[in-house]
Each structure stands twice: as structure tokens, then as C-alpha cells.
Amino acid sequence: MPHAKCVHCRSRMWVEGSAEKHPPHLCAGCGGELEPVVDLSELVGLRALRVRPQPTPRDDADRFERISRQIRETIAGHDAERQRRLDSDRP
Ligand SMILES: [Zn+2]
CATH class of the missing domain: 2.20.28 (Rubrerythrin, domain 2)
Known part of the structure; x- marks a missing residue:
């Protein structure tokens, strides 16, 4: 408790x-x-x-920024991977 x-x-x-x-x-x-x-x-x-501390709005904004950056990096990684595959398929 x-x-x-x-x-x-x-x-x-x-x-x-x-x-x-x-x-x-x-x-x-x-x-x-x-x-x-x-x-x-x-x-x-x-x-x-x-009382239990509540997360401040600033923490939320930081977390949102971190998550959206991860999403952008993931998409960029997938795009690069797809481009590499297209390039290697080309004769
Ligand atoms: Zn007391």
C-alpha cells in the first residue's frame, strides 16, 4: 500500500x-x-x-514529442528499406 x-x-x-x-x-x-x-x-x-504527484502538462508534451519522433524515424527507416529493395531489384 x-x-x-x-x-x-x-x-x-x-x-x-x-x-x-x-x-x-x-x-x-x-x-x-x-x-x-x-x-x-x-x-x-x-x-x-x-498526495500522489500528477504528471505536469510539460511532461505530457515531452512524451508526445518523443513518441512522434519515434514514429517519424520508423517511417523513414521503412522508406529507406523499401528504396533499397527497389534499387536491388533493378537490373
Ligand atoms: Zn504527523
Whole structure:
């Protein structure tokens, strides 16, 4: 469960990876030790101090640019391959 809770100030935090495998950091609210959350029901009523980071629009634009570049390179590769085949078929 990628969540940890602080029993001292009753808050919850999203944790990179798994809270069970990566024992909790310190609470962002009170500096107390975080405890791993075993069941989502434990999060009910706790305030969220840190939520899962969302990808920014800039990341999306970069990813789109990377994908479209890969597509262009693939097409260019196929065109070159086809041209090579046409050239070799010629007497
Ligand atoms: Zn706390």
C-alpha cells in the first residue's frame, strides 16, 4: 500500500513505492514517525498532507514529442528499406 499514516497528527501521506517495503519517512506535518497503512480504511478521516504527484502538462508534451519522433524515424527507416529493395531489384 503506497500510503503511510501519522497517528500523532492524524494525517496520511502518499509514499513512493510501498510503505511496507520502504518503511516510512517522517511526517510532513509534525515530524513524527509514519506508520505503514495496511488497509485503505485506515486512511478514512485522516487529512492528506502529500498526495500522489500528477504528471505536469510539460511532461505530457515531452512524451508526445518523443513518441512522434519515434514514429517519424520508423517511417523513414521503412522508406529507406523499401528504396533499397527497389534499387536491388533493378537490373
Ligand atoms: Zn504527523
